[in-house]
Amino acid sequence: xxxxxxxxxxxxxxxxxxxxxxxxxxxxxxxxxxxxxxxxxxxxxxxxxxxxxxxxxxxxxxxxxxxxxxxxxxxxxxxxxxxxxxxxxxxxxxxxxxxxxxxxxxxxxxxx
Numbered sequence: 695x696x697x698x699x700x701x702x703x704x705x706x707x708x709x710x711x712x713x714x715x716x717x718x719x720x721x722x723x724x725x726x727x728x729x730x731x732x733x734x735x736x737x738x739x740x741x742x743x744x745x746x747x748x749x750x751x752x753x754x755x756x757x758x759x760x761x762x763x764x765x766x767x768x769x770x771x772x773x774x775x776x777x778x779x780x781x782x783x784x785x786x787x788x789x790x791x792x793x794x795x796x797x798x799x800x801x802x803x804x805x806x
Contacts, residue, residue: 704799710788711792714785718784721781742767742771
């Protein structure tokens, strides 16, 4: 691969890393926002999850249809939480990758 192609690839990688880092920073801001904390972190991830787990054991909710709906709702909470965690994980990994890419870019520019 030529230096020019290498530089193009590195620039693309840096831009993708910046996008992941930007999302991570947005997620970090959200997790300190009192409204987000009240609605999502406490309300959805804690209180709603607990309510659904208790509902799953409720004797009035034992039909297959009710159990399936409750399970789907519990799964949805897990998927949203996992999505938030992935945003943070990609952001952290991208910070490291971007630093390496920036060093490589500087080396390539010095060579050519």
